[in-house]
Amino acid sequence: QVQLVESGGGLVQPGGSLRLSCAASGIIVSIATMGWYRQAPGKQRELVAAITGGGSRNYADSVKGRFTISRDNAKNTVYLQMNSLKPEDTAVYFCNAKSEYGITIAWGQGTQVTVSS
Secondary structure (H helix, E strand, O other): OOOEEEEEEEEEEEOOOOEEEEEOOOOOOOOOOOEEEEOOOOOOOOEEEEEEEOOOOOOOHHHHEEEEEEEEEOOEEEEEEOOOOOOHHEEEEEEEEEEEOOOOOEEEEEEEEEEOO
């Protein structure tokens, strides 16, 4: 059974930083395509960043240069480092795992990120 557990969300002031973690079990993060998505109230869930098994990364235009996705294979954990946070980054952030064929295997439960002064 695949399980993804996010942590690291919270309240931060504009311009601040947070690091989200996604601890995986039942799947090897260095093989799967791991992604971070977010969903703000009243909006659709959107892809924020993803990293493939081969290490290729892609980012939403709105977070390029501010967010970095990475993984620790030894800990089987994926991270999202978020810098220069803006109020519009406020959302529930979800970890996602996809197979090599792009099929979603699992979602995490989500972690709330609130950017406000």
